Amino acid sequence: MNLNFVAPCMFGVEGLLATELKRMGCKNVSAENGRVKFDGDENTLAKANVFSRLSERILINLKEFKALTFDSLFDEVKKIPFENFISKNDAFPVVGYSINSSLHSVPNCQKIIKKAIVERLKEAYKISWFKEDAAKVLIRFSIIKDSVCIMIDTSGEALHKRGYRAHSSIAPIKETLAAAMCELARIFPDTILYDPFCGSGTILIEAALMAMKKAPGLNRKFLSENFGFLNKNAFKNARAEALDLIEKNISFKAFGYDISDECIALTKENAKKAGVENLIEVKKQDVKDLKLPEDRLKVITNPPYGERLLDIKKAEELYKIEGKVMPELKGYGYFIISPHDEFESFFGREATKKRKLYNGMLKCSLYMYF
Numbered sequence: 001m002n003l004n005f006v007a008p009c010m011f012g013v014e015g016l017l018a019t020e021l022k023r024m025g026c027k028n029v030s031a032e033n034g035r036v037k038f039d040g041d042e043n044t045l046a047k048a049n050v051f052s053r054l055s056e057r058i059l060i061n062l063k064e065f066k067a068l069t070f071d072s073l074f075d076e077v078k079k080i081p082f083e084n085f086i087s088k089n090d091a092f093p094v095v096g097y098s099i100n101s102s103l104h105s106v107p108n109c110q111k112i113i114k115k116a117i118v119e120r121l122k123e124a125y126k127i128s129w130f131k132e133d134a135a136k137v138l139i140r141f142s143i144i145k146d147s148v149c150i151m152i153d154t155s156g157e158a159l160h161k162r163g164y165r166a167h168s169s170i171a172p173i174k175e176t177l178a179a180a181m182c183e184l185a186r187i188f189p190d191t192i193l194y195d196p197f198c199g200s201g202t203i204l205i206e207a208a209l210m211a212m213k214k215a216p217g218l219n220r221k222f223l224s225e226n227f228g229f230l231n232k233n234a235f236k237n238a239r240a241e242a243l244d245l246i247e248k249n250i251s252f253k254a255f256g257y258d259i260s261d262e263c264i265a266l267t268k269e270n271a272k273k274a275g276v277e278n279l280i281e282v283k284k285q286d287v288k289d290l291k292l293p294e295d296r297l298k299v300i301t302n303p304p305y306g307e308r309l310l311d312i313k314k315a316e317e318l319y320k321i322e323g324k325v326m327p328e329l330k331g332y333g334y335f336i337i338s339p340h341d342e343f344e345s346f347f348g349r350e351a352t353k354k355r356k357l358y359n360g361m362l363k364c365s366l367y368m369y370f
């Protein structure tokens, strides 16, 4: 079955995600604002879910059209052959959002889309009542500047939820953002990595998974595994391929430090859940005591932001300390994410390169020194 997909991602990550999907063999990959489109089949669907480190979810793109009235929304949705995707007894909840559009009431759009699908399926299945007690086929819609997109969610829980994160009160960086930072820093099976503000260990774990070529979705379930229209072997094959690729004997090593005992314990727990505890060493340490080896190392880190953990002045003091404990060494690479526009002046050196990335809604830069 030929399918068209949309993979939403964080702003700033589109180009990296497009490259990741091309590497996976996806066809006609094109990056747009906050999402990447591509073509493929059922195997592509399973592979993208299991292997993608950077996308938030994998959606089947059913149809795109302009709609200014509820009547046209209803008519266009009703033309979609939903019977190819939704079986007689499947549940088909509808969720979505509308931005800068004439059809701005989300609950009303939801009702109209649901009604159009029901009418379509009534005709296709010649029944008037839907039990909706079998597989859940989640329909998502987006309406942006009157352009409607109707999609099927194949992931379910967002893909940044890899299944290794323990519950905690601290605010960690999203796994997909940590993976994007690691992608930009380039992780190899022999990389030596430091994170002096490791928090719950997200950057260290994402880097370790990348170094051992372990697919991030290997240990979790996806909503589409229950879809009746999908070949049952698609996910089985994707998982088998992922298992085959894992490299266990690598010299990658990651060192994580944090000033908080709770964070050190969390990093250990998360690393164990992710199956990378043998690649990561953690200890309690203040950044001012950081000692880096003389050559060949990477630091990828997410220091405290003024708004969230310390006040801005304290964050700026820490940037100054970072500049001192991260000197220009042989073969070094420092990758520091910060929302502070004057990070470089506190750090004491101009970055070799900068890259705009978003941490949630917060506009940040990844300051790269190499």
Ligand SMILES: C[S@@+](CC[C@H](N)C(=O)[O-])C[C@H]1O[C@@H](n2cnc3c(N)ncnc32)[C@H](O)[C@@H]1O
Binding pocket: 170, 171, 172, 173, 174, 196, 197, 198, 199, 200, 201, 202, 203, 257, 258, 259, 260, 263, 285, 286, 287, 288, 302, 303, 304, 305, 309, 318
């Ligand atoms: C933004 S959080 C890092 C979150 C992390 N990336 C994650 O995914 O969980 C910043 C961390 O810096 C730690 N920290 C604050 N001051 C520190 C210092 N002087 N030395 C070392 N760590 C410090 C905090 O305990 C916090 O865990």
